[in-house]
Structure formats: structure tokens, C-alpha cells
Amino acid sequence: MSNQDSSTIELRLLIEAIYLKYSYDFRDYSGASQKRRVHHALHQMDCASISELQARVLHDPDAFMQLLQYLTIPTSEMFRDPGFFRALREQVVPHLHTYPSLKIWIAGCSTGEEVYSMAIMLKEEGLLERSIIYATDINPQSLERSRKGVYPLDRMRAYTASYQMAGGKGAFSDHYTAAYDSALFDRSLIENVSFADHSLATDSVFSETHLVCCRNVLIYFNRKLQERALGLFHESLCHRGFLGLGSKETIDFSAYAGAFTPLVKAERIYRKAAA
Missing domain, CATH: 3.40.50.150 (Vaccinia Virus protein VP39)
Structure with missing residues (x-):
């Protein structure tokens, strides 16, 4: 199995874990965008893998709230467009x-x-x-x-x-x-x-x-x-x-x-x- 396949599986497991633990449902969000955000979060949260990130999120609500800021991209502008x-x-x-x-x-x-x-x-x-x-x-x-x-x-x-x-x-x-x-x-x-x-x-x-x-x-x-x-x-x-x-x-x-x-x-x- 390729590393890419493993990463995709890890991402799906993370999103499912978030839904089961915190009732936040990201399962039908765009896969490509989701993957970019999670990989960005990995570096910012000092995790070596998505599996490590999942473990942190499951056992630490504060870690989930930190991850949520990357998953939701809270950015906007006044009178945008x-x-x-x-x-x-x-x-x-x-x-x-x-x-x-x-x-x-x-x-x-x-x-x-x-x-x-x-x-x-x-x-x-x-x-x-x-x-x-x-x-x-x-x-x-x-x-x-x-x-x-x-x-x-x-x-x-x-x-x-x-x-x-x-x-x-x-x-x-x-x-x-x-x-x-x-x-x-x-x-x-x-x-x-x-x-x-x-x-x-x-x-x-x-x-x-x-x-x-x-x-x-x-x-x-x-x-x-x-x-x-x-x-x-x-x-x-x-x-x-x-x-x-x-x-x-x-x-x-x-x-x-x-x-x-x-x-x-x-x-x-x-x-x-x-x-």
C-alpha cells in the first residue's frame, strides 16, 4: 500500500473520530481542501502523522478546538465582493x-x-x-x-x-x-x-x-x-x-x-x- 493510500485512510479515520467524539460532521466536506487543512495543522500542532493528531484530538478537547480553527478556516472580509x-x-x-x-x-x-x-x-x-x-x-x-x-x-x-x-x-x-x-x-x-x-x-x-x-x-x-x-x-x-x-x-x-x-x-x- 502506498503512503498516499495510508494518508487517505488516516484522514477518513480522523474525520470519523471527530464526528463520533464531538458530533462535528466534516465527512462530506471537500476531500482535497480537507487534506490541505489537516496537513497544515500537522505542522502547526507538531504532529508527525494524522494518526498522532487523531490520538491527541480524542484525548484532549483543547487540541480539538485548536484543530477546528484549521478545519473551518475562520477568515473573512467586510463588504467582500x-x-x-x-x-x-x-x-x-x-x-x-x-x-x-x-x-x-x-x-x-x-x-x-x-x-x-x-x-x-x-x-x-x-x-x-x-x-x-x-x-x-x-x-x-x-x-x-x-x-x-x-x-x-x-x-x-x-x-x-x-x-x-x-x-x-x-x-x-x-x-x-x-x-x-x-x-x-x-x-x-x-x-x-x-x-x-x-x-x-x-x-x-x-x-x-x-x-x-x-x-x-x-x-x-x-x-x-x-x-x-x-x-x-x-x-x-x-x-x-x-x-x-x-x-x-x-x-x-x-x-x-x-x-x-x-x-x-x-x-x-x-x-x-x-x-
Whole structure:
């Protein structure tokens, strides 16, 4: 048996062990991406093999939490893909204004940059006070960072440029306070945000929503898990609700291709088809 075959077996055993021990299900995540992350974790956690890493994870919950940071890649940006947010403002917000109250689900919210981006946009459009945002992720450390809303100050210049390209209506700096090397975002932005642990692999729908954003998450899933996630979004969305995906993601060729109609296809914004 080749070393490559042994490594593949070890990886499958590690993922199965994580599921059995901690109920985190990575079994239907993309194999190639998963392998890269685990091998990176090996070096960072000073393990000679995946089997050694598995033993550590099984007997040390802290080691599992450390590994989880590599498995989930908690990285994001504010107003990432500005064209997406501009399209939301111009094409989706007018429809959202017709609802007396709004529920928005940001699935796979990571460290919260997209949550604050969405809240800023809703505030500028006069919708934030009547909105509830569900921000979910499987990584508790990422959720805690989201709640705190503290980000490196040196990123603000790039975020400001993205905010402006996304159709921002004021000064981006009005939404945060600079202190030392960090930027603390206004607490009022998340007064109506509910941060919660939720897995697209194992959990079910928890509320009817008007808009679901799940961007740059499906690319890490295999086809089976992508279908499950799209099914959850479809079930969650109200009649003619809206779905936003990442720039490299699509519902084309999925079982749900006919369940949505493109609203702004170039920006991966879809609308739930009429029943």
C-alpha cells in the first residue's frame, strides 16, 4: 500500500473520530481542501502523522478546538465582493422594504465581518431596527470574535474602499471606534443579531427568513452536502425570499436549480421560485 493510500485512510479515520467524539460532521466536506487543512495543522500542532493528531484530538478537547480553527478556516472580509452588496442595495432592499419585519440568516458567518457589513447596509437603508439577523457558524471561537466586533485597524483602509464600492452612503469610520491597533464596531449594529452554533451538515432549519446569505461556504462541501445546505435554505426562505451565494458558487446543476430564479446572476443572488 502506498503512503498516499495510508494518508487517505488516516484522514477518513480522523474525520470519523471527530464526528463520533464531538458530533462535528466534516465527512462530506471537500476531500482535497480537507487534506490541505489537516496537513497544515500537522505542522502547526507538531504532529508527525494524522494518526498522532487523531490520538491527541480524542484525548484532549483543547487540541480539538485548536484543530477546528484549521478545519473551518475562520477568515473573512467586510463588504467582500462589493458588487454583491451593491446588488443587494439596488435589487433586493426595495423588496425588503415591503415587509413589516425582516429575518435574515447569515450561514457560516465566520468571524463576523459579513454580519457587520450586512448590519451597516441595513442601517443605512432604514431597515436595521426592524430586522433580526441570525448569524450562525460551527466554530465557537469565531462566533465569540463576531460578538466582540473587534478587528485589526490596518484592515480598515481596504474595508473602507470596499464599502464605498458597495454603495456606502456615509463615512465607514462612523461605524467603528479606533483604539490602539484595533477597530471596535458600534454595538448598536448587533442589538438585533442572534449568534448561534449551527451546522449545515447536521442541524435543521430554525426560522422562516426573508434573505439567506451563505457565501464562500459551499465551495468547501462535496455535492451531497451542498444539496443538503441548499435544501435548508429553500426550506427556510419565505415565499419569494432571496438567497445570496459566493462568487464561485451556484445552484446550477443542483437539485434546487428549478426552485430558484436568478435575480442578479453575476453576483449569485437568487429568488425563491413561486410554488
